[in-house]
Amino acid sequence: MTPREVAALLAYVVRLDPRLTLDDPAAAADRLTQWADLLSDVPATAPGWDAARVARDHIARSPYRIQPSDVSRPWHTHKADQLGRHVGTFEPTAHPHLDPDDVEGYRRALAAERHAIAIGQQAPTTHRAITAGPAAAEVERRLAQLGTYMPRTVAQTLATYRPHRAERERLARADAPDPLTVACTWCAAPEGEPCRGRAVNPRNEQTRHRPRSKPHPCRIEDATAAHLARRNAQETSA
Numbered sequence: 001m002t003p004r005e006v007a008a009l010l011a012y013v014v015r016l017d018p019r020l021t022l023d024d025p026a027a028a029a030d031r032l033t034q035w036a037d038l039l040s041d042v043p044a045t046a047p048g049w050d051a052a053r054v055a056r057d058h059i060a061r062s063p064y065r066i067q068p069s070d071v072s073r074p075w076h077t078h079k080a081d082q083l084g085r086h087v088g089t090f091e092p093t094a095h096p097h098l099d100p101d102d103v104e105g106y107r108r109a110l111a112a113e114r115h116a117i118a119i120g121q122q123a124p125t126t127h128r129a130i131t132a133g134p135a136a137a138e139v140e141r142r143l144a145q146l147g148t149y150m151p152r153t154v155a156q157t158l159a160t161y162r163p164h165r166a167e168r169e170r171l172a173r174a175d176a177p178d179p180l181t182v183a184c185t186w187c188a189a190p191e192g193e194p195c196r197g198r199a200v201n202p203r204n205e206q207t208r209h210r211p212r213s214k215p216h217p218c219r220i221e222d223a224t225a226a227h228l229a230r231r232n233a234q235e236t237s238a
Contacts, residue, residue: 001036001043002036003036006032006035006036006039009039010031012056013055013059016056019065020065020066034068035068038072039051039072041119042072043119043120046119047082047122048078049075049078049120051071051075054074055070055071058071079117079120082117082123164180164194168180177223177224177226177228179215179220179223180192180194180215181223181226183219184216185219185222186216186218194212194215195214195219196209196211196212197209197210197211
């Protein structure tokens, strides 16, 4: 914070706790100098951070008079949490000036990104969570239908041998439309079963059906429409 921001914070603190009022201008100036020195690396506001709110919470909960450390300590805890939640993956496409083959430039950009997060100028980049919000119940329902009794490491090993199930689990985790949640209007494949292709034996002209690796386009469209309808209903009821 700049000295001006610290002075504004002190004025707010004194208004909330009159015990901190100083009638001596010299003492008030000394306190401002002390707070400005100790809070020089603490921003007034940042993503998920507000120094005034932290000071207010301390005054509301603690019987002790607030000190600069009561603001700086929560900031450093917040900063560590932000850096810990940052996935640390710099996205080159967001910076077209960066040469993808420039390793040193990539490292400098990554360091600058982390520094911006550390000083509160940028929010961390985190993985999109699907364990909360309106989509959580739908994801849990679909995963429950698929079954979750198998350890994830075993499922990953068997994914090569069970491509349909592996793809459905991937779609469920990503909260994406799953074509197998609806029946196919083209080949009449029921819900939960893959689409079928027809093959004719040239010798006896007998017809048989074999599972397709990909669903029919009409089934994808129907699943997408049903998925969007469920999402809209969840958002409306939330």
